[in-house]
Amino acid sequence: MLNHLVGMGYRSAIAEWTRAHLDQFDVLEITVDHLIHRTSAQRAAIFDLVGRVPLTAHGVGLSIGTDVPLDLAYLDQVAAIVEFLKAPAYSEHLAFTRVPGRDLGNLLPLPKTEEVAEQIIGKVRTVQARVGVPFLLENITYMFEWPDSKLSDAEFLNLICRETGAGLLLDLENVYLNSQNHGFDPYEFIDALAPGLVREIHMAGGITVRDPAGRPVLADTHSHPVQAAVLDLLDHTLTRERPATIIVERDDRLDAIDEILDDVERIRERIALQGRTHGRAALGSAA
Numbered sequence: 624m625l626n627h628l629v630g631m632g633y634r635s636a637i638a639e640w641t642r643a644h645l646d647q648f649d650v651l652e653i654t655v656d657h658l659i660h661r662t663s664a665q666r667a668a669i670f671d672l673v674g675r676v677p678l679t680a681h682g683v684g685l686s687i688g689t690d691v692p693l694d695l696a697y698l699d700q701v702a703a704i705v706e707f708l709k710a711p712a713y714s715e716h717l718a719f720t721r722v723p724g725r726d727l728g729n730l731l732p733l734p735k736t737e738e739v740a741e742q743i744i745g746k747v748r749t750v751q752a753r754v755g756v757p758f759l760l761e762n763i764t765y766m767f768e769w770p771d772s773k774l775s776d777a778e779f780l781n782l783i784c785r786e787t788g789a790g791l792l793l794d795l796e797n798v799y800l801n802s803q804n805h806g807f808d809p810y811e812f813i814d815a816l817a818p819g820l821v822r823e824i825h826m827a828g829g830i831t832v833r834d835p836a837g838r839p840v841l842a843d844t845h846s847h848p849v850q851a852a853v854l855d856l857l858d859h860t861l862t863r864e865r866p867a868t869i870i871v872e873r874d875d876r877l878d879a880i881d882e883i884l885d886d887v888e889r890i891r892e893r894i895a896l897q898g899r900t901h902g903r904a905a906l907g908s909a910a
Contacts, residue, residue, distance in 0.1 A: 654683060655704045679823065714823060797843060
C-alpha cells in the first residue's frame with residue numbers, strides 16, 4: 624500500500640481555521656523562519672500543534688548558495704526548532720536569497736557547474752552536522768540561466784545529493800513552470816533523477832504574467848489551485864518515488880479555503896489511483 628502523508632504549509636493568517644480543522648490534514652509543514660521572526664503569539668500557536676498532528680520543517684532563510692560561510696548561529700536555531708517540532712526532516716531551497724550586506728528578496732538560481740556543486744556539497748555537510756534530521760534540498764523556479772552553467776538541473780541535483788546523502792524536496796509546480804518557460808520535458812527531468820532521491824513533494828498553483836518584453840511566462844505565486852498538468856506529473860513521480868509527505872503550498876488568496884481542501888483531496892485521489900494501479904500490477908505479475 625502506498626503511504627504518503629498529505630497536508631499543507633502552515634500559514635499564520637489562517638492559523639485559527641487550521642487548528643480547528645486538523646482532521647483534514649495528515650501533516651503540516653512548518654516554516655522554521657516563522658518561528659524565528661514572528662511574534663510570541665504566532666510562535667505559541669505553532670508550538671501548540673506539536674503532538675496534535677505530524678509536522679515537517681522547511682526553511683527560507685539559509686541562502687545556501689550565497690558565496691560566504693553559512694550562518695552557524697542561524698543553523699543552531701533551526702536545529703533547536705526542528706528538535707522541538709519532532710520533525711522527521713528539514714528542507715531548504717537550492718538557491719541564494721542574499722549577497723553580503725543585501726537581502727535580494729527572491730530565490731535565485733545558481734550556476735550549474737561542478738565547481739559550484741562542490742561549494743554546495745561542503746555547505747550541505749555543515750547543515751547535516753548541526754541539524755539532527757535528514758536534510759532535503761528543494762528545486763526552485765527561475766527566470767534566467769547563468770551562461771556558464773554546464774550541467775542540467777537533474778545532473779546538478781544528483782551530483783550534490785549523491786556526494787552528501789541529502790534528499791530532494793521535489794517541487795512539481797517549479798518543475799512544470801521551468802519546463803514551460805525554458806522549453807524542456809518535465810517527465811524527462813523526473814526520470815533523470817536518481818532513484819529514491821525524492822523524500823517530500825511540494826504542489827502549488829501559479830498564474831501567467833508578462834515578462835519585460837511582453838511575452839507570457841508562468842509565475843510561481845502559490846495563489847491558485849494546482850493545475851491538472853502538475854497533478855499528472857505527480858502521477859508519474861509516484862510510479863518511481865515514495866515521498867513521505869506531499870504538501871500543498873498557498874501564500875495568497877488564503878481565504879479560498881475550499882480550493883486548498885480541494886487540492887488536498889485531488890492529491891489523495893491521485894495517490895489512491897496509484898495504489899489501485901500498483902495493486903493490479905502486483906496481482907498480474909503474481910499470476
